[in-house]
Amino acid sequence: MRKIQGQNGVVKRMPEGKKYFLASIPFLIFVFAFAYVPLFGWAYAFTNYSPGKSLFGSNFTGLNIFIKIWDNRMELIRVLRNTLTMSFICIATSPLAVIFAILLNEIKSSKFRKLVQTTTTLPNFISWIVVYTLAFAMFSNDGMVSNLFKSLGVDKTVNLLGNNNVAWVFQWGLATWKTLGWSAIIYIASIAGIDSELYDAAHVDGANRFQTIMNITVPGLYSTYFVLLLLAISNMLSNGFEQYFIFYNPLTADKIEVLDYYVYKIGVLTNDYPQSIALGMTKTIISVALLFTANKLSKKIRGVSIV
Amino acid sequence: MKKNYSISGRIADILIVLFCTLLMLACIYPFYYIIIYSISVPSEAAKGLVLLPKGFNLDTYKGILKLNDIPGAYLISICRTILGTLLTIICSSFFAYLVTNPNMYFRSAVYRMVIITMYINAGLIPWYMTMKAYGLQNNFLLYIIPGAVSAYYVILLKTYMEQLPRELEESAKIDGAGMVTIYWKLIFPLSKPIIATVGVYSMVGQWNQWTDNYFLVSNAKLQTLQMVLYNYLNQANRFQNMTSSAIDASSVTSSITTTSVKMCITVLVVLPIMFVYPFLQRYFVKGIMMGAVKG
Numbered sequence: 001m002r003k004i005q006g007q008n009g010v011v012k013r014m015p016e017g018k019k020y021f022l023a024s025i026p027f028l029i030f031v032f033a034f035a036y037v038p039l040f041g042w043a044y045a046f047t048n049y050s051p052g053k054s055l056f057g058s059n060f061t062g063l064n065i066f067i068k069i070w071d072n073r074m075e076l077i078r079v080l081r082n083t084l085t086m087s088f089i090c091i092a093t094s095p096l097a098v099i100f101a102i103l104l105n106e107i108k109s110s111k112f113r114k115l116v117q118t119t120t121t122l123p124n125f126i127s128w129i130v131v132y133t134l135a136f137a138m139f140s141n142d143g144m145v146s147n148l149f150k151s152l153g154v155d156k157t158v159n160l161l162g163n164n165n166v167a168w169v170f171q172w173g174l175a176t177w178k179t180l181g182w183s184a185i186i187y188i189a190s191i192a193g194i195d196s197e198l199y200d201a202a203h204v205d206g207a208n209r210f211q212t213i214m215n216i217t218v219p220g221l222y223s224t225y226f227v228l229l230l231l232a233i234s235n236m237l238s239n240g241f242e243q244y245f246i247f248y249n250p251l252t253a254d255k256i257e258v259l260d261y262y263v264y265k266i267g268v269l270t271n272d273y274p275q276s277i278a279l280g281m282t283k284t285i286i287s288v289a290l291l292f293t294a295n296k297l298s299k300k301i302r303g304v305s306i307v
Numbered sequence: 308m309k310k311n312y313s314i315s316g317r318i319a320d321i322l323i324v325l326f327c328t329l330l331m332l333a334c335i336y337p338f339y340y341i342i343i344y345s346i347s348v349p350s351e352a353a354k355g356l357v358l359l360p361k362g363f364n365l366d367t368y369k370g371i372l373k374l375n376d377i378p379g380a381y382l383i384s385i386c387r388t389i390l391g392t393l394l395t396i397i398c399s400s401f402f403a404y405l406v407t408n409p410n411m412y413f414r415s416a417v418y419r420m421v422i423i424t425m426y427i428n429a430g431l432i433p434w435y436m437t438m439k440a441y442g443l444q445n446n447f448l449l450y451i452i453p454g455a456v457s458a459y460y461v462i463l464l465k466t467y468m469e470q471l472p473r474e475l476e477e478s479a480k481i482d483g484a485g486m487v488t489i490y491w492k493l494i495f496p497l498s499k500p501i502i503a504t505v506g507v508y509s510m511v512g513q514w515n516q517w518t519d520n521y522f523l524v525s526n527a528k529l530q531t532l533q534m535v536l537y538n539y540l541n542q543a544n545r546f547q548n549m550t551s552s553a554i555d556a557s558s559v560t561s562s563i564t565t566t567s568v569k570m571c572i573t574v575l576v577v578l579p580i581m582f583v584y585p586f587l588q589r590y591f592v593k594g595i596m597m598g599a600v601k602g
Contacts, residue, residue, distance in 0.1 A: 015410070016408070017408070017411045017414075019410040020410070021407045021412035021413055021417070022406050023486060024402065024404055024406065024411070027401075027402045028420060028421075030455065030456055031456050032420075032542065034437075034452075035424035036424075036439040038430075038433040038434050038436075039427065039429045039433065040433075041429055041430075041434075042430075042433060044432075069364075074470050103326060106319075106323050108320065112324070115331070116327045118332070118585055118588055119331045119334050119462060120330055120334050120339075121588070122333055122581070122584060125511050125591075126515065126577060126580060127515035127516075127517060127533050129533050129576075130515075130533075130536070130573055131357065133341070133536070133540060133569055133570070133573040134338070134340075134573070135337075135568075137337065137570065138337055138340070144340055144355075144356065145355070147355030147356070147357075148355065150355065151355055156323075163346075176332075177333065177334070181330075205528075209316060210467060211501075244413060246537075253409075258459075263430060263431055264431055265453050267431055267435075268522075273432050276431065276432045277432050280428075280430025280431060280432065281381070281430060282427070283430070284427060286425070287428075291426060298413070
């Protein structure tokens with residue numbers, strides 16, 4: 001360590017804050033390289049670049065790409081319909097996790113509670129590829145359910161994976177199956193944080209179990225739910241790529257193509273880089289704007305920021 | 308608190324237990340099903356299984372392990388999980404340690420620059436082009452390097468480190484310990500609980516990750532287990548789904564071995580998580596609770 005002789009003969013070191021800052025620079029460069037450099041790729045959206053060419057070999061086309069997107073709007077509208085429908089279904093059913101957490105909290109045996117919690121969170125830790133195999137094993141033509149129907153003499157094959165009519169509900173069901181137990185944990189933590197004196201007081205006042213839940217537990221979960229709701233709303237353009245990529249098939253394509261999949265389709269399958277980049281860029285900008293709006297709202301209403 | 312022994316209370320208890328049991332079965336049964344399917348005699352299993360395996364046959368497993376791609380993919384997946392997690396733990400925790408120091412210059416700007424990465428996403432194609440430009444295409448390093456400093460983990464680690472008593476660090480400084488010594492000898496051991504949590508998250512994330520493999524790695528020797536499973540699924544399923552309504556279910560007998568192969572590979576992919584998961588569950592829970600404080 002560098003030491004500087006001070007005026008009064010006191011040994012002074014190089015300012016600690018400076019040293020810590022210098023040590024963080026390699027990490028900042030790293031983060032810059034992997035998270036910020038890709039943003040420069042957005043520049044390609046304003047050119048007529050095509051894969052294989054160099055950026056300098058392609059022409060600046062200004063905002064033409066948005067005209068092109070506008071011309072293809074029929075497809076984009078369908079994609080946005082799917083995206084928003086899936087987000088809306090998921091947001092509308094998000095109280096399920098709250099209900100599950102409350103029910104779990106009502107279980108008296110702590111061993112059983114732990115068992116339920118462990119098993120219901122397991123699906124959160126497998127990849128969508130594995131979810132696909134499991135869904136295939138259960139709900140495809142020669143899956144478990146079809147075979148069960150056959151052995152029971154019911155003349156009906158179930159193929160939910162290729163059924164366009166139930167595609168939205170099916171995808172919602174899979175996502176809920178995967179995340180319900182995990183989403184409940186945060187509410188279980190919030191319930192544990194509710195002042196136990198409130199429960200004692202309610203008990204003294206003669207409140208029954210249902211009244212206690214409705215008047216103490218549920219209000220105690222409002223703020224957590226509100227924050228997560230705002231985050232979900234600001235995230236509504238991102239349904240995630242993996243689920244829809246894995247479950248995509250021509251039979252259900254009409255219902256299953258969401259924005260994240262569409263960005264992939266235009267970019268990788270159609271090879272139209274500028275259009276894919278422009279769509280991804282617009283999506284990120286809108287999402288960030290939504291997040292800031294949600295944050296402002298949260299500050300105004302609850303006095304807590306969520307970011 | 309006095310227990311509620313009223314009849315309606317007891318009925319409610321029973322209903323809750325019943326509901327939770329059903330939910331539990333819904334979560335566990337698919338895993339159970341693929342396991343019994345994978346150890347049954349394939350031709351019997353294809354006729355339908357519900358609760359018990361039909362016969363006992365490990366030929367599919369033996370066959371799979373003889374295939375060239377499976378053991379290699381297992382090795383790649385294990386390597387990326389271990390190396391990627393180690394790198395993430397070291398880099399993210401050291402960075403979190405640096406920004407915990409209140410005297411650090413530009414501290415909040417430095418911290419913010421990393422946290423913002425959680426919300427801005429350049430998109431698929433810009434990411435693809437950047438990684439390619441860095442020479443990470445068909446490169447094992449693609450699996451482990453990009454996630455080394457992860458915003459979410461930094462938040463978890465920093466939140467934990469901030470509540471450690473500052474005096475410990477001050478007294479270590481008086482004893483002449485430097486920046487790295489304090490981190491390695493003091494902060495790292497004290498942060499073990501949250502490091503375990505981050506380590507477990509990172510391990511699961513690494514094990515389940517496949518999109519990087521799909522978009523950028525075509526080299527057969529570098530395929531991960533998830534990707535191999537995907538390739539097996541892809542070969543038959545798409546076709547089956549497309550033609551599903553047209554084909555009589557009984558004529559699909561030729562795909563029997565395909566199905567049992569899929570089931571066996573899936574079991575191999577899921578097994579490590581199923582074994583490790585119950586032991587590590589408390590670390591997951593701790594993480595989500597800490598994340599709730601500052602998410």
